[in-house]
């Protein structure tokens with residue numbers, strides 16, 4: 451497999467070589483940094499919802515950072531459904547940073563300045579998109 455030249459994709463590729471499933475790591479970090487999120491998910495069946503929410507978010511990130519074929523638009527759609535779930539916008543935005551922090555920890559010294567810059571720029575763009583959304 452050739453390594454991706456897109457730094458965001460590459461960060462996910464390296465993480466995938468080291469960890470089969472990011473789900474427990476991401477939610478442990480989310481719940482640690484934002485304990486109020488623990489009770490936000492339903493008590494039954496939340497494992498499925500959490501796994502699917504993360505998988506769809508990663509699809510959207512890879513599309514946003516890459517071809518922009520359309521999956522990234524899911525982010526805008528989910529803003530309004532999460533407004534309805536009662537998820538504050540700042541937490542919604544924080545989820546992307548939690549994913550970045552999880553990858554950064556897994557990558558260790560492989561988290562290069564290039565990867566860091568690409569993530570910082572993308573997190574800034576996502577934050578702007580979410581905070582400007584009026585739906």
Ligand code: HEM
Pocket residue numbers: 480487490491492499502503506507510524525528532535537541542543544545546
């Ligand atoms: C800390 C931030 C977030 C919290 C607390 C949160 C919370 C939730 C909750 C409570 C549900 C499930 C509702 C239910 O029980 O049916 C859910 C579902 C979902 N969330 Fe989030 N969310 C967050 C961020 C995001 C982000 C950033 C995205 C993507 C851009 C996203 C995408 C989704 C999707 C696609 C589902 C539906 C999953 C499915 O049932 O297949 N969420 N979220």
